Amino acid sequence: MSPRPKGRTSKSDLRGKIIEAAWxxxxxEGASALSLREIARNLGIAAPSIYNYFSDRDDLVTALxxxxxxxxxxxxxxxxxxxxxxxxxARLASIGNxxxxxxxxxxxxxxxxxxxxxxxxxxxxxxxxxxxxxSLNALISVVESFHQAGRLKVVDIDTRTIAALxxxxxxxxxxxxxxxxxxPIGLAGTxxxxxxxxxxxxQFFKE
Amino acid sequence: MSPRPKGRTSKSDLRGKIIEAAWxxxxxEGASALSLREIARNLGIAAPSIYNYFSDRDDLVTALxxxxxxxxxxxxxxxxxxxxxxxxxARLASIGNxxxxxxxxxxxxxxxxxxxxxxxxxxxxxxxxxxxxxSLNALISVVESFHQAGRLKVVDIDTRTIAALxxxxxxxxxxxxxxxxxxPIGLAGTxxxxxxxxxxxxQFFKE
DNA sequence: TAGTTTATACTAACACTGTAAGCTAACACT
DNA sequence: AGTGTTAGCTTACAGTGTTAGTATAAACTA
Numbered sequence: 344m345s346p347r348p349k350g351r352t353s354k355s356d357l358r359g360k361i362i363e364a365a366w367x368x369x370x371x372e373g374a375s376a377l378s379l380r381e382i383a384r385n386l387g388i389a390a391p392s393i394y395n396y397f398s399d400r401d402d403l404v405t406a407l408x409x410x411x412x413x414x415x416x417x418x419x420x421x422x423x424x425x426x427x428x429x430x431x432x433a434r435l436a437s438i439g440n441x442x443x444x445x446x447x448x449x450x451x452x453x454x455x456x457x458x459x460x461x462x463x464x465x466x467x468x469x470x471x472x473x474x475x476x477x478s479l480n481a482l483i484s485v486v487e488s489f490h491q492a493g494r495l496k497v498v499d500i501d502t503r504t505i506a507a508l509x510x511x512x513x514x515x516x517x518x519x520x521x522x523x524x525x526x527p528i529g530l531a532g533t534x535x536x537x538x539x540x541x542x543x544x545x546q547f548f549k550e
Numbered sequence: 551m552s553p554r555p556k557g558r559t560s561k562s563d564l565r566g567k568i569i570e571a572a573w574x575x576x577x578x579e580g581a582s583a584l585s586l587r588e589i590a591r592n593l594g595i596a597a598p599s600i601y602n603y604f605s606d607r608d609d610l611v612t613a614l615x616x617x618x619x620x621x622x623x624x625x626x627x628x629x630x631x632x633x634x635x636x637x638x639x640a641r642l643a644s645i646g647n648x649x650x651x652x653x654x655x656x657x658x659x660x661x662x663x664x665x666x667x668x669x670x671x672x673x674x675x676x677x678x679x680x681x682x683x684x685s686l687n688a689l690i691s692v693v694e695s696f697h698q699a700g701r702l703k704v705v706d707i708d709t710r711t712i713a714a715l716x717x718x719x720x721x722x723x724x725x726x727x728x729x730x731x732x733x734p735i736g737l738a739g740t741x742x743x744x745x746x747x748x749x750x751x752x753q754f755f756k757e
Numbered sequence: 758t759a760g761t762t763t764a765t766a767c768t769a770a771c772a773c774t775g776t777a778a779g780c781t782a783a784c785a786c787t
Numbered sequence: 788a789g790t791g792t793t794a795g796c797t798t799a800c801a802g803t804g805t806t807a808g809t810a811t812a813a814a815c816t817a
Contacts, residue, residue: 373670375582375668375669375670376669376670457726457729457731458665461582462582462583462669463579463580463582463583468730472734476733476734479733497749500745501735503733503735504735504737504742504745506733507732507733507735507737507742508723508742508745508746508749510733511719511722511723511726511732511746512718512719512722512723513722514722514726515718515719515720515721515722515723515725515726516715516718516719516722518722518725519664519718519721519722522664523675524664525714525718526683526686526710526713526714526717527679527683528708528710528711528714530711530714535711535714535715538707538711538715539715539718542704542715542753545753546749546752546753
């Protein structure tokens with residue numbers, strides 16, 4: 344039926360195309376609608392061929408999660424580097440806005456990372472933890488800088504704990520926002536984010 | 551094969567048993583592993599019989615979500631009523647702790663409500679919004695009371711917005727905690743929650 | 758260059774899922 | 788008694804992830 348492509352295609356990069364098709368599908372339908380057979384259909388290949396590149400569906404999902412974390416981490420780093428090193432408030436604002444922007448631009452990727460959207464999927468922590476941690480590096484680094492400059496308002500909490508709390512606050516707001524679970528208080532997500540960000544800065548950082 | 555039960559069983563409450571079996575399954579395997587056929591197997595009935603009580607799987611999930619919201623809301627109300635009306639800080643602490651306790655006790659129910667764990671399921675907002683809102687009533691009421699007592703530190707933010715932000719903070723921390731997505735900072739979820747709760751109280755409320 | 762191995766595609770099949778259609782026995786009501 | 792409705796059942800269909808077995812083209816080896 345199919346024209347039987349020439350065996351080892353050598354440079355067709357089918358693995359990359361599978362990942363690409365998976366993202367396309369996730370962006371449209373959400374992570375939980377990921378289907379190996381539909382990926383295969385879209386690519387014009389047989390479904391089991393995917394198993395030449397991923398040991399099973401979970402393995403593909405893990406690859407997607409790693410890619411998403413790397414994307415988030417690189418956006419964070421870019422935002423951090425875009426602000427002057429010595430202007431800590433500017434750096435903080437830059438990475439804060441970049442964090443929300445990334446989540447709003449790629450909501451399904453964000454939910455893929457931080458939700459539990461795939462039936463029966465459990466993330467292999469030892470694989471994911473390192474790159475997940477690296478997506479928090481920019482924030483941790485800024486908090487550390489505030490600390491070393493003696494500009495932390497709160498002194499009885501470890502800097503990494505402060506960073507973790509800032510993250511859970513931002514994550515809580517952003518994840519609820521892109522899931523459309525915000526309580527109906529007449530404020531758009533952007534406005535609420537600005538308010539919360541200001542409150543966070545006020546509470547933890549001097550000047 | 552089966553002894554063919556006596557037709558209209560009238561008081562067998564199969565609908566209730568289906569929901570019960572669904573919870574049992576969700577508690578063990580997580581919400582995304584919910585399977586109508588396995589429910590039927592556990593109850594010793596045929597899978598399509600479920601359709602006599604729920605129009606489809608999503609309908610069952612909606613019923614579960616409503617039940618979960620109601621449970622959360624009633625726990626919140628109980629916690630609110632357990633503290634003396636005039637002691638606003640005690641009431642706030644009571645509902646705060648009750649919120650986390652409920653989430654930790656029923657993590658899968660919490661994730662069912664606030665995550666997007668079911669493949670292809672989209673919550674019917676007009677059905678769920680009212681009971682979802684009612685689970686925030688205790689918090690809103692306490693914040694209102696602080697406001698009317700002139701004991702809000704922050705005056706340029708609407709009280710409902712303050713309540714919403716407090717909720718997103720608590721939700722962010724709790725949801726990440728029960729999903730085991732907390733950054734590795736050596737603090738247990740309980741400790742982190744106490745720290746964050748104190749910070750919230752300090753930031754918004756006087757005395 | 759000829760022969761062998763290996764990688765990558767395929768088809769067919771299995772076990773599972775939600776769900777629709779149609780049948781039947783028991784009850785409720787005229 | 789007869790009728791209609793309810794709530795079970797079996798059967799069947801289309802979808803899913805996954806495994807097994809097969810074929811072919813490329814790459815390596817003698």
